[in-house]
Every structure is written in C-alpha cells, then in structure tokens.
Amino acid sequence: MNESxxxxxxxxxxxxxxxxxxxxxxxxxxxxKPIPENSAPLSRYYAEDFVSDSTMDILLxxxxxxxxxxxxxxxxxEAKAMLTDLYQVTPEERKIYKxxxxxxxxxxxxxxxxxxxxxINNDLAAAAILELGRLHEARTLIKADKDKMKGAKVTPxxx
Amino acid sequence: xxxxxxxGFTKSGKSFHVQNKIxxxxxxxxxxxxxxxxxxxxxxxxxxxxxxxxxxKYAFKxxxxxxxxxxxxxxxxxxxxxxxxxxxxxxxxxxxxxxxxEKNIQLVIDEADFVCTPHYQSHDLxxxxxxxxHDKVDSHFIARSPNxxxxxxxxxxxxxxxxxxxxxxxxxxxxxxxxKKNCQLIQKLPKYWRFEWDETGEISVFNExxxxxxxxDQVSDExxxxxxxxxxxxxxxxxxxxxxxxxxxxx
Numbered sequence: 001m002n003e004s005x006x007x008x009x010x011x012x013x014x015x016x017x018x019x020x021x022x023x024x025x026x027x028x029x030x031x032x033k034p035i036p037e038n039s040a041p042l043s044r045y046y047a048e049d050f051v052s053d054s055t056m057d058i059l060l061x062x063x064x065x066x067x068x069x070x071x072x073x074x075x076x077x078e079a080k081a082m083l084t085d086l087y088q089v090t091p092e093e094r095k096i097y098k099x100x101x102x103x104x105x106x107x108x109x110x111x112x113x114x115x116x117x118x119x120i121n122n123d124l125a126a127a128a129i130l131e132l133g134r135l136h137e138a139r140t141l142i143k144a145d146k147d148k149m150k151g152a153k154v155t156p157x158x159x
Numbered sequence: 160x161x162x163x164x165x166x167g168f169t170k171s172g173k174s175f176h177v178q179n180k181i182x183x184x185x186x187x188x189x190x191x192x193x194x195x196x197x198x199x200x201x202x203x204x205x206x207x208x209x210x211x212x213x214x215x216k217y218a219f220k221x222x223x224x225x226x227x228x229x230x231x232x233x234x235x236x237x238x239x240x241x242x243x244x245x246x247x248x249x250x251x252x253x254x255x256x257x258x259x260x261e262k263n264i265q266l267v268i269d270e271a272d273f274v275c276t277p278h279y280q281s282h283d284l285x286x287x288x289x290x291x292x293h294d295k296v297d298s299h300f301i302a303r304s305p306n307x308x309x310x311x312x313x314x315x316x317x318x319x320x321x322x323x324x325x326x327x328x329x330x331x332x333x334x335x336x337x338x339k340k341n342c343q344l345i346q347k348l349p350k351y352w353r354f355e356w357d358e359t360g361e362i363s364v365f366n367e368x369x370x371x372x373x374x375x376d377q378v379s380d381e382x383x384x385x386x387x388x389x390x391x392x393x394x395x396x397x398x399x400x401x402x403x404x405x406x407x408x409x410x
Contacts (some may be wrong), residue, residue: 013255014218021214021248025207028240 161292162315164308165301167322172351172367173301174269176320180369181299185265187249188224191242193235193270199224204233210241218252239274240283242266247287250295263297271300272307280309288315305330317358323348337362 163181165173174196182188190197202213205227217223227242229235246266253261266287268274275284287298288311300316302308304324313332327333327345334342336356344364345354351367364372 014252017248017252017255018211018214018218020251021244022211024244024248025210025241028207028237028244 161297161317162288162312163297163299163318163320164305164312164316165299165320165322166303166305167324167353169303171322172353173320173322176322176353177267177269177299177301182224182265182267186222186262187220187253188265188267189242189246189249190224190226190267191239191269191274192226192228192267193273195228197224197226197267197269199226201226201228203228204230204238205241207241210245214245214248214252218249219257236274236281239268240281242268243283243287246296247283247291247294250291254295259295261295263292263295265299266291266296267299267301269301270303271312272302272304275309275312277307277309280311284309285311288312305332319356320353321345322353323350 165177167173174194178197188199190199192201200223202209202225205213213225217225225245227238227245229238243266246264250264253259253264275281280288287296291298300308300312304326305313305321306326319336321327321333321337324330324333324345327337327342330342333345337345337354341354341362348354349367353365355363355365366372
C-alpha cells in the first residue's frame, strides 16, 4: 500500500516537473536577437530600434560612470553587483525601459522626466533616468559652449 | 563544486581537461557543446518537442551524457538556455522523484563567452549559477578569457582552472584568486599545464601529466617548476619534459 502511494506521489512529481519544464520551454521568448560580439546589454535591446550611435554612446557612457559610481556610492552597494542587478530586468521591465528611453529621446525630457521617473516602480531605474537627464543637460550645455567658442573672434595679444 | 570555471588559450587543453578529468567522476551530464568536442548522445539544435522527449527519455536513467550542439544558424543563447532548462528539470526530478542523495547533474557550457558577455547574462544562466545547486545542478563554464564571461560566473566560481593566458596579470579577478606573482606565471605556463584554485584558497599547479606541485609563489625561481621547465627546455634545445625540479617536491 505504502509502495503504491509512493509510486503515485513520484508520478505526480514527475508530471509536475515535466509540466513546468514544458511551460518554461514554451514561454521562452523568440523575439530577442542574439548577442552581437562584445555588445553591452543596452545596445543589444535598444540600439537598432531607435537610438542613434551617438545617443547610445551617451547612454553607455552614463551607464558606466553615473550609475556605477554615483548610485553605488549613495546606496552603499558594491558597484559591480549593482551593475549586474540593473541588467537583470524581466522582459516586461525591459519593455517599460524601452518605452521610457523612447519617450526621453523623442519628447522634451525636461517636462517628461519627473513623470517618467514616477512611473517606474524601481528606485534604481528612476534615479538612473533622472541622472540621464542631468547628463544630457550637461552635454547640451557643453556643446553650446563649444559652439559659442567656435563663433567667437580671437583677438591677437597686444604686441 | 557548484560552479567551476575553466579558461585558457585555444587548444590549451581546457575542454580536454573537463572531458577527461572532470566528467568521468559523474554519472548524469548535460553539455552545451558549441565547439563540438564532447562525445555522448548528440542532439543537433533540438527543437522544443525534441527537448521534451529528451527529458522524458533520460529522467529515469542512471547514467547519461546528453550533448546539445547548436547549428550554425541557431541562436546560441536560446539553445544554451534550453540546455540549462533541461538540466534544471532533470536535477529537480533527481531531487524530488529519484533520490536526493544521488550525485548532482553536471551541466557543462563550452564557449561560455558566446552565450553571455561581461555585462549580460540570461535569466536561465543567472538562475543556474546562483540557484543551480539547490536543484542538484553543478555547472562548469569553459571560456577562452575570464574577461569575456559574466561577473556572476567569476564571482560564484568555487573552483577555477586556468591554462596559459596572455594577460592574466592584468585581470583583477585572477590576481585576487591566484596572486600577482602566480598570474605572471600563468602567462608563462607550458602547453597543457594548469593552475587550479579552490574555495579553500589552495592554489596548485599541474603539469601535462597531471602531476601536482605546490604553489609556485612560495618558492624561488630556481625551485619553481614552470621556470625549471623553461630552463630545461632551453638547455635541451626544445625537448619537452615533465617539468619536475630536483629541488621541487611533488605532492
């Protein structure tokens, strides 16, 4: 009797595991592209869709410097671990981030920034978006300064 | 050994080492074989339906070596994820339905740098690295350079084996495990020689005959088996030897 019940239990467990395995295979998304050689995750998911190379540089540059150093320092998390965590987003979160970055690039980021940040249910990502805005602003200012310098007349020093 | 990591130049012997020295100790093995160098029951780019039947076929077997190979056109990362899912399902089955005291499933991922980058890993990969041991899955990652695999693999590795690498002394991860002096020696390793580090902090060097020596950074250059090997090789005009020094005590 006991043996029989054990066998029943085993079969049930096997069926459950098999069912989960089948479900995990069926749920495996097929829409993601393979990893290009030496790619970073952001470029993998966003670059080809709508972000230009130069903007991608800004995003990646921001990622390396701002997220890792500033946020890790603030939150007291080891930089590498945090960087890893930030990349471990679910496909759903990935879609949200994609829309956020799309909005950020296409629309006026100053007006949308707070709204976008408040939409994200993730403090790290929200902080990242805000920091992205600050970086973008800083770069715009630097570019404006450079343009100004180019247009300025250079007066030779008095003899 | 929940997570093991193997690195080294092309043809340095890392896959050969896993195949001949590691896997024979185990009964249930799943290999994601990109380089096509592992023997066993080979499945070329299996579909989902094939993977389901593989699970059913092997779940109750006591001894198997399932080799999953990608085709040239398949998305490697996806197939590797499927291999991980298969290994985890087999491990869970082993734990829950067969005998939890049985030896773990051994999952080998060859050319691991093709399925992850230093910044990206799939959810399945992250799961098996961090949680695999709870599902009775031990994982072995083989890659040419530790710089090209995800930080999680390096951080969780309890057993690291490295064959000759050109830039070992520039890899901070290796310095923290092997020490600076040993890292410099990794760059000079003769063919098929290897350094091993385990979670207890013990570092050993093995020659091509699998003879073990104590840590080279604890001895002088004259006693160092690698340096002695080089000197011996030079004096004999390029002949190979076992690299044993008269002064150096083999363990």
